[in-house]
Amino acid sequence: MSQHEDGRALHEACVEAGVAYAGDFLKVRRDRVRLPDGRLAQREYIVHPGAVMVVPLLDDGRFVLERQFRYPLGRVMIEFPAGKLDPGESGLRCAMRELREETGYMAREWARAGVLHNAIAYSTEGIEVWFARGLTPGAASLDEGEFVDVFAAAPQELDAWVRSGEVTDAKTLIGLLWWQHWQCGRWCPDWLPVDDTNQASSPP
Structure with a gap:
């Protein structure tokens, strides 16, 4: 070569x-x-220290999503749950922490979808994307100054919001695309079982 x-x-x-x-x-x-x-x-x-995003899947097929005001754009955005990595934190541990803190949900199974670089011209940020299923609800624990509206929507609804331009967040667009690849049989995620009663000390 x-x-x-x-x-x-x-x-x-x-x-x-x-x-x-x-x-x-x-x-x-x-x-x-x-x-x-x-x-x-x-x-x-x-x-950028790096981040994770979670595509949380309810048993009825709906996604868990968030509405959050994004100051640089001056508008409320619809997104999948996400957050930055803490120093020395693995992607899986961060994904579990962010899902639990922002939505209150915990998951019994996790599958790593991949990494996306959302701003390659001016940022080192890489976002690790995880699928999560077998969700159980709980109480969210948001950071101080963090305000999030958590809701559920069917894949068809999210797809319609993307098509209409209501959803423009790059990581959420990629999460939906990769979920569609999985549903069409193009991708076969390797699911990792996690004890949902002890996720705070789950394997990295």
Whole structure:
């Protein structure tokens, strides 16, 4: 395989790393890089700790979804439950924690669908997507300052909201698409049983 075929000829090398902004949650880097033709350029991008998203499936076939106000867009968005990884936290542990905290639900089975990179031009963020089924309800435990409306909707409803433009969240669009691949038999998730009575100490 040539360098052009495997992409090596397109690589950019960092020659000077810098931090433009460091906040409590995100860091913005400003690096100088050497382009494939030898010229120098500047790259600004957000360093993100990573996140998970859960596609929770009720026994009657409906999804568990959330409405949440997203300040940068100034509007309420419909999304699957999601949240950022804590330092050293595995994707599965984070998925279980976020589902329990935001919706109150716990799940008996989990399957990892994959990872999506939702803003490759300016962010390192990767979102690990998990399917969850065998749900049991409970009390949510939202973070301070977090306000979420949890509700259930049929796949056909979510698909209609996507088609009409009411749902535009990238990770939710991908979650629906990957669920459709599973339902059509294109994907076969490997389900992991988890003790839903002891998820706080479940395997990583």
